[in-house]
Amino acid sequence: xxxxxxTKSLNSLxxxxxxSDEALSAIDLVERLNSKMNKTTVYRILERLVDxxxxxxxxxxxxxxxxxxxxxxxASNHTDLHPHFQCRDCGKTECLDLQLSMPKVxxxxxxxxxxxxxxxxxxxxx
Amino acid sequence: xxxxxxTKSLNSLxxxxxxSDEALSAIDLVERLNSKMNKTTVYRILERLVDxxxxxxxxxxxxxxxxxxxxxxxASNHTDLHPHFQCRDCGKTECLDLQLSMPKVxxxxxxxxxxxxxxxxxxxxx
DNA sequence: TTATTAATGCAACTTAGTTGCAAAAATAGA
DNA sequence: TCTATTTTTGCAACTAAGTTGCATTAATAA
Ligand SMILES: [Mn+2]
Ligand SMILES: [Mn+2]
Ligand SMILES: [Zn+2]
Ligand SMILES: [Zn+2]
Numbered sequence: 319x320x321x322x323x324x325t326k327s328l329n330s331l332x333x334x335x336x337x338s339d340e341a342l343s344a345i346d347l348v349e350r351l352n353s354k355m356n357k358t359t360v361y362r363i364l365e366r367l368v369d370x371x372x373x374x375x376x377x378x379x380x381x382x383x384x385x386x387x388x389x390x391x392x393a394s395n396h397t398d399l400h401p402h403f404q405c406r407d408c409g410k411t412e413c414l415d416l417q418l419s420m421p422k423v424x425x426x427x428x429x430x431x432x433x434x435x436x437x438x439x440x441x442x443x444x
Numbered sequence: 445x446x447x448x449x450x451t452k453s454l455n456s457l458x459x460x461x462x463x464s465d466e467a468l469s470a471i472d473l474v475e476r477l478n479s480k481m482n483k484t485t486v487y488r489i490l491e492r493l494v495d496x497x498x499x500x501x502x503x504x505x506x507x508x509x510x511x512x513x514x515x516x517x518x519a520s521n522h523t524d525l526h527p528h529f530q531c532r533d534c535g536k537t538e539c540l541d542l543q544l545s546m547p548k549v550x551x552x553x554x555x556x557x558x559x560x561x562x563x564x565x566x567x568x569x570x
Numbered sequence: 571t572t573a574t575t576a577a578t579g580c581a582a583c584t585t586a587g588t589t590g591c592a593a594a595a596a597t598a599g600a
Numbered sequence: 601t602c603t604a605t606t607t608t609t610g611c612a613a614c615t616a617a618g619t620t621g622c623a624t625t626a627a628t629a630a
Contacts, residue, residue: 323596323607345586356610361587381507381617382586403552416547421561423540426529428563435547437554449576449627471617482579487618489577507586508617 322366327355331363335373341386341402341411343378374398378411379436386413401433407442448492453481457489461499467512467528467537469504500524504537505562512539527559533568 330351334342344364348357364385367373373385374396388398399418404411420431456477460468470490474483490511493499497519499511514524525544530537546557 320606321597325596325608327609348586357586358588358611359609362608377503377505377507379503381503381509383507401547401557403549403554406555414547414549416549421527421540421542423529423542423561425566425569426561426563427569428529428561429532430562431527431559432562433557433559435549435552435554436556436558437552440551443551443553446575447628451577451627453578474617483617484580484619485578 327359328363328366330354331360331367332372335367335385335387338387339412341376341384341413343411344383344385347385371396376402376432377434378402379404379406379434384411386411399431401435403435403437403439405439405442406436407438410439410441412439453485454489454492456480457486457493458498461493461511461513464513465538467502467510467539469537470509470511473511495519497522502528502558503560504528505530505532505560510537512537525557527561529561529563529565531565531568532562533564536565536567538565 331347334347334350344361347364348360351360364373364375364383368375368385371388371394374388375383375385378384384402386402388396390398398413399420400416401414401418402411403414414435418431418433420428422428457473460473460476470487473490474486477486490499490501490509494501494511497514500514500522501509501511504510510528512528514522516524524539525546526542527540527544528537529540540561544557544559546554548554
């Protein structure tokens with residue numbers, strides 16, 4: 319597959335990410351777009367957007383895929399390295415504006431680090 | 445279900461954990477014990493051992509369950525807070541002997557933190 | 571021994587995600 | 601334009617991890 323085309327489906331997903339500050343789960347996206355496109359298409363476009371550095375992927379507390387917009391990433395340079403927070407009550411999931419430092423481990427080469435915090439969000443604390 | 449009984453199945457799992465310094469995936473355990481007990485039993489015993497503070501659970505890079513022996517935890521006090529490492533080449537997964545500090549996030553209550561490092565282990569570096 | 575409780579096996583189910591392939595849509599070339 | 605080629609999409613079937621309900625077995629207590 320050579321040249322990539324900017325299709326309607328792709329734009330639908332882009333729009334959703336542009337309009338949301340929170341992270342979105344693949345499950346949720348499949349559900350929300352269910353009338354517009356097939357779930358296979360959703361997964362394929364998500365993968366493509368990750369490759370292009372538009373969004374980044376991580377695993378939520380149940381082990382399923384979550385996605386959020388990248389700030390300053392490109393296809394060749396995924397620089398986002400921050401922890402994520404997921405609310406145990408409402409499920410809201412956010413990118414945290416903290417720099418995550420990669421611990422050094424002797425005799426190991428570390429490629430990537432992922433940190434997930436679980437707790438209660440602002441709304442659910444009350 | 446009231447009083448818990450120490451059965452053969454339970455002891456089989458305990459033995460495996462005592463003999464291994466690495467973390468073990470549920471998948472692997474189900475496979476290894478496949479002739480001795482049903483996978484449902486494996487999952488149930490793993491859950492029980494977590495409740496009792498004998499082992500702790502975390503998600504590997506593919507989002508599946510991993511387990512490792514606890515050092516100083518009890519049923520009421522899971523104190524283990526350390527990152528985990530998973531080798532992208534051979535899959536070997538280890539508890540890291542580092543204290544993980546929970547970042548404070550304003551207006552959020554953090555209950556737990558999980559950190560997963562992915563890279564190459566000692567053996568796969570060469 | 572008999573009653574009670576806990577552990578196990580098994581089959582069926584659930585759910586997130588993947589795959590293969592055919593159809594549709596977009597683009598390029600003549 | 602008409603046609604060939606490439607890319608995207610839909611669909612159905614599949615995979616794999618984990619769960620559930622329920623009947624059976626094993627252990628313990630009365
Ligand atoms: Mn993020
Ligand atoms: Mn550990
Ligand atoms: Zn919440
Ligand atoms: Zn390795």
